[in-house]
Amino acid sequence: MMQDTPLAPVISARNLNLIFQTNDGPVHALKDVSLDIAKGEFVSFIGPSGCGKTTFLRVIADLEQPTSGDISVNGLTPDAARRARAYGYVFQAAGLYPWRTIAGNVKLPLEIMGFSKAEQAARVEKVLELVELSGFARKFPWQLSGGMQQRASIARALAFDADILLMDEPFGALDEIVRDRLNEQLLALWARTQKTIGFVTHSIPEAVYLSTKIVVMSPRPGRITDIIDSPLPRERPLEIRDSPEFIDIAHRVREGLRAGHLDD
Amino acid sequence: MRNVIPVLAVTAALIALWYAAxxxxxxxWAQDQARRAGQELTFTALVADTMSQQRPRLPAPHQVAQELWNSTVVEEMTGRRGFMNTGTLSNRSLVYHGWVTLSATLLGFAIGSALGIxxxxxxxxxxxxxxxxxPWAIASQTIPILAIAPMIIVVLNAVGITGLVPKAIISTYLSFFPVVVGMVKGLRAPDHMQLDQMKTYSASGPQVFFKLRLPSSMPYLFASLxxxxxxxxxxxxxxxxPTGAVAGLGARLLSGSYYGQTVQIWSALFAAAILAAGMxxxxxxxQRITLRRMGMAT
Incomplete structure (x- = not known):
């Protein structure tokens, strides 16, 4: 299925290992993880808790340092890539500041990065429009629903226009209906912005629906058990979830997850 | 306005309890006086007498209220040394003594808050x-203030510092502690996720402080203030x-106890309580204005 452009991968990991020293002894969070992510791909990481999917995303973001192995982001070390504002990161919780309006929250990274006032205003308007929150710029976070807050946090991650968007179970705390809607919106946003997206989830339908590439991981030690390149077209209505192709991929993901558990 | 009724009910109950006591x-005292005069007191006469003694063990609420009124408004408006006659506050009025205490309090509070932060x-x-x-901050608060206050006054007096500053230092000594405790908690209020998020923006130390930690600490700051x-x-x-009871609410308390003026003591106590409640x-x-402007109105 590999019909990628011949470009160098945006994110490239080789034999990545990460061992946490805890009071209960060392924990092998990542073991020999190797993965290439090409520009414009939508890559999902799926697996049970403790499989290292979030840890891997955090290594890409330079929030954790690998014990051994190589990783490059946009051809740089994660540290240099972070400083070069290579990525926007969306956390599990929206984490909006209650003392800032929605516009103020989206503006936060822009203030920190030293954009001019005019540039800040223009970018805030643009990304709020992108996540369909234009009318809510002056509202405070508590005036918005959970789904809208998470959209605002996506807008904040997009505000400085990084090429890569890293998302750590962004819709995990939301109900199924809101989640479906946000998934649709996320695909539309991805199509419009051409970002490379790394997306952590533990929902099989979500992973299959969104991704061009699904990375199945399993715990103890955290490792990759399967990498599935999705044959689904980029244009995906919600109904695609009833198609035989979709069900086939979902089945393969489920098999991969089960295999990971068998050799426990 | 809904809060007013329960507050008034509690106040009324306390006043009733006070009168009963x-x-x-x-x-x-009333019985002894009557016996010496060879009289027999009726119950109504007894009650009336207990409410209007010169130096009661426990003054009645209206006596304290009367004294508060006399030693503030009446003294300043009509007193020989009052504000209306002399243009300066009378040294016999609680307004004067209250101001002396308040100025030391405010200076000490300002220094203490700054130190605490x-x-x-x-x-x-x-x-x-x-x-x-x-540990040192906690240890400092375990020393009885009554023991250390005279030391501070005496030592500072010896080096020629008198008046407002020594009192303000003792106020500082008591007021920095809650601010330290509250602000440490407040500045540490941001969770790992929020700090990680700042790191993803490659935010500098001062940026993390002014944009995240300081705003997060505001509710804690006001509680501790x-x-x-x-x-x-x-x-x-x-x-x-310990300064010899020259001026201030503390001086009024002390001179009141020297001369058995319980009404004066109680009115000074109430003046202090009113001052505290006001501040x-x-x-x-x-707090309400600040938090509302920050969008965190509760």
């Missing part, structure tokens, strides 16, 4: 201070006790 507390920033950002300052200002007032009053309410108003 006045009779047995002062009855002994500075120490909290140090504790949050400096590992050595984190390990060393807090309320405690601190009340503590500062206590400090100022205690500091006035706490003022901080509450500032």
């Amino acid at each position: 006045v009779v047995p507390m002062n009855a002994q 500075t120490l909290a920033v140090g504790i949050v950002y400096n590992r050595a201070m984190d390990a060393s300052v807090m 309320k405690v601190a200002i009340a503590a500062a007032l206590v400090g100022a009053i205690v500091a006035e006790l 706490v309410a003022l901080i509450g108003v500032i």
